[in-house]
Amino acid sequence: MTAAGSVQQKHKVTVIGSGNWGTTVAKLVAESTAEHPDLFETDVQMWVYEEQVTLGEDSPHYDASIGSTPQKLTSIINTYHENVKYLPKIALPHNVVANPSLPDAVKDSSILIFNFPHEFIGNICKQLKGNVAPYARGISCIKGVSVTDDAIELISEYIGDTLGIYCGALSGANIASEIANEMWCETTIAYNTPACDLHQNGNGDSNGFAGIHPVHKNALIHLNARGQPSSTQLTPVPASYPTLNHDVFYKLFSRPYFTVSMVSDVVGVSLGGALKNIVALACGFVEGHGWNMTAKTAVMRRGMLEIIAFAREFFPETIEEKTFWEESAGWGDMIVSCTAARNWRYSKMAVERGVSLQEIERTELNGQKLQGISTTREVIKFLRARGFEDKYPLFKVVDGILDQKVKVEDIPSLFRK
Ligand SMILES: NC(=O)c1ccc[n+]([C@@H]2O[C@H](COP(=O)([O-])OP(=O)(O)OC[C@H]3O[C@@H](n4cnc5c(N)ncnc54)[C@H](O)[C@@H]3O)[C@@H](O)[C@H]2O)c1
Numbered sequence: 001m002t003a004a005g006s007v008q009q010k011h012k013v014t015v016i017g018s019g020n021w022g023t024t025v026a027k028l029v030a031e032s033t034a035e036h037p038d039l040f041e042t043d044v045q046m047w048v049y050e051e052q053v054t055l056g057e058d059s060p061h062y063d064a065s066i067g068s069t070p071q072k073l074t075s076i077i078n079t080y081h082e083n084v085k086y087l088p089k090i091a092l093p094h095n096v097v098a099n100p101s102l103p104d105a106v107k108d109s110s111i112l113i114f115n116f117p118h119e120f121i122g123n124i125c126k127q128l129k130g131n132v133a134p135y136a137r138g139i140s141c142i143k144g145v146s147v148t149d150d151a152i153e154l155i156s157e158y159i160g161d162t163l164g165i166y167c168g169a170l171s172g173a174n175i176a177s178e179i180a181n182e183m184w185c186e187t188t189i190a191y192n193t194p195a196c197d198l199h200q201n202g203n204g205d206s207n208g209f210a211g212i213h214p215v216h217k218n219a220l221i222h223l224n225a226r227g228q229p230s231s232t233q234l235t236p237v238p239a240s241y242p243t244l245n246h247d248v249f250y251k252l253f254s255r256p257y258f259t260v261s262m263v264s265d266v267v268g269v270s271l272g273g274a275l276k277n278i279v280a281l282a283c284g285f286v287e288g289h290g291w292n293m294t295a296k297t298a299v300m301r302r303g304m305l306e307i308i309a310f311a312r313e314f315f316p317e318t319i320e321e322k323t324f325w326e327e328s329a330g331w332g333d334m335i336v337s338c339t340a341a342r343n344w345r346y347s348k349m350a351v352e353r354g355v356s357l358q359e360i361e362r363t364e365l366n367g368q369k370l371q372g373i374s375t376t377r378e379v380i381k382f383l384r385a386r387g388f389e390d391k392y393p394l395f396k397v398v399d400g401i402l403d404q405k406v407k408v409e410d411i412p413s414l415f416r417k
C-alpha cells in the first residue's frame, strides 16, 4: 500500500540473456507474471544477443519463400515463440518478448534477471549503466565470479556496484532442458532485502520475514554481500510498487515444477554455483579416464571442502555454511553438476577423445558456454597472486589439466602425504 493507500504500479520484469538457462528462466517467470497480474506486468522482456540463424528444411518453422536466408534470432523467437538455437523444441509463452536492444529491454523495469555466461558481465553492465531504473532490483542466475588483479567479487556484487542497484542470486541443481520440459527440481534464491525498501507497504513477507541476513539486521544503511557498508547509495523502490520482498520473488520464480527456497546468504548461494563448475570438470576428467563413482565421490568431497575453505577465507563475514549442506545451491548442485550437466559431460568427452576441453567447447556446444573453464582460470589466477594455490589442490589440478600440463592419472598422487 502507498501512503495514499493503494499500490498503483506493477513490477516490470526483464530477463537479460537468452541462452539455454536464460530462455528457460524467461519461460518460467512469464508463466508467473501471467498468473499474478496484481503484482507484475504480464509481458516479460528478454534481451537477446542478436545473431543470424538459418532454419533448415527439417525445421517445423522452415519457410520455403525464405529458404536458407539467415534470419534474426529475435524475429524467430517473436514469430514462432521458440528459441530454436539455445532452447529448441520448447514452446515459449507468448508474453516472452525477445528484444535485441539492451537499453530498450530494461527500460522502466523494476526487476532485472541477469542470466548469461559470466564472461560477458563487464561488457553488458557497461551498456546497462545509466539505462536501468535507479530503483531496479536484480537477481543474478549467473554461475561464475568476477576477478580483477586484486579482488574477487560475486557476480551479484559486481552488478550491484556497477549499476548502483541491489542484486541477489539464484542458483541450484538446475538443468535448463529438464526444467524447460517441466520436470520437477529445486532452486535457492538469496535476497537480502535492502533496508530502504522495508519502510513501505508493510515490511516482511507473509511469514513476517523480510529476508535480511543476520549481519544486516537493524542496519539503517545498506550492507553489501560481505556485511560491509555498501558504497552504493540505493534508491528505494517507490512505494507505488508492491513491496519487493521474499514473497514477491517467490511468486515470480516458483512454479509447480520449480520449488523455490528463499534465503539471505548471497555469498553461499553464489559461490556454490560458481565453484562447483571447477569440480564438475574434475569429475568429467576422471570419468573420461575410465574411473567411476568412487573416484568421482572423492572429487566431489574434496571439491566441496575447497569451496567451503574458499568461502571462509575470502568471504568470512557473511558466509552461512549451512547453505552448502541444506540448500539446492550447495550439495544438490554439486551432485547434478558432476553427474549430468554440461561441464561434466564435455570434460569427460574431451578426455575420451584426447582433445582439449576448449576445442570441445568450440566444436560441440553450438554457442553454449562451459563456465568451468573461465572460472578455473580466474580462481587460480586470484589464488596464485596470493600464493594460496597449494591450499586448493583440486582447483589447481583442474587448471593443470586444462593446460594439458597435468595428467588425470596423476590426480591421486597429488593427494598423498
Ligand atoms: N544451462 C543450464 O542448464 C544452466 C543451469 C543453471 C545455471 N546456468 C548458468 O546460467 C548462466 C547462463 O547460461 P546459459 O545456459 O543460459 O548460456 P549458454 O551456455 O546457452 O550461452 C550462450 C549465450 O551467450 C550469448 N552470447 C554469446 N556471445 C555473447 C556476447 N559476446 N555477449 C553477450 N552474450 C553472448 C548467446 O547469445 C547465448 O544467449 C551461466 O552462468 C550458467 O552457468 C546454466
Ligand SMILES: O=P(O)(O)OC[C@H](O)CO
Pocket (backbone or CB within 6 Å): 143, 172, 173, 174, 175, 176, 280, 333, 336, 337, 341, 342, 343, 344, 370, 371
Ligand atoms: O550445464 P552446466 O555444467 O553449465 O551446469 C548447469 C547447472 O549449473 C547445473 O545445476
